[in-house]
Amino acid sequence: IANMVTGVTAGYSKTLEIVGTGYRVTAKGSDLEFALGFSHPVPVPAPEGISFRVETPTRFVVEGIDKQKVGEVAANIRKLRKPDPYKGKGVRYQGEVIRRKAGKAGKK
Template structure:
């Protein structure tokens, strides 16, 4: 029995969740998200909770039981609270700025890196060395943050580059004389 899958997903006030067959749609103050659950999983809504259980004891149903529950939980939390990932930029002359619908990054290359901000994602730069990526879709927020980090990942000798705020860079010792 799945330890995660058996817990019901609470629906907070202000969030409208519709369950029609295998489609789950959540609407809240941050927008609307939908998810299609596989056929082996049964989703039901009882008042302010959503329960997920397998239709049969097949291997695929047991594998996707907790995954489906977590995806629905992320859907509900995303439209009510949203998700946010913070990035830090370290290095002399490295900076970021939002210009219209683009994030412009100066990362030590001969040209500025321009990143088009996707639909449903908000990027803020409070300081030139910090970038905040936020939105309702957890997967999309994480993907955008990973793409921004990939332009110049942190290097282990001086720690220069783009890193997650919570990331710890293991530093290496330089050359010895």
């Protein structure tokens, strides 16, 4: 119940960042359109009660009054292109630390 009160008074938001050459997000009305290195743009419609705000071409905010729904929509967007453990490219939450892996050792 406390989450519902907070949602109505302040609202919930999750900021996501896009890292990678050519990876972009654009607002198409109330929906988002992503360029994530695929051969086609990926549209994401805004569910009821959720709004999107694009701050820069590589950073956007998911906002709404339902904490669970905001988190779910943000997680579904992140799932489109998860951060790569080798290069770190992809969609990530703001402040998320990506564990990087070492590449191949190479020939000596």
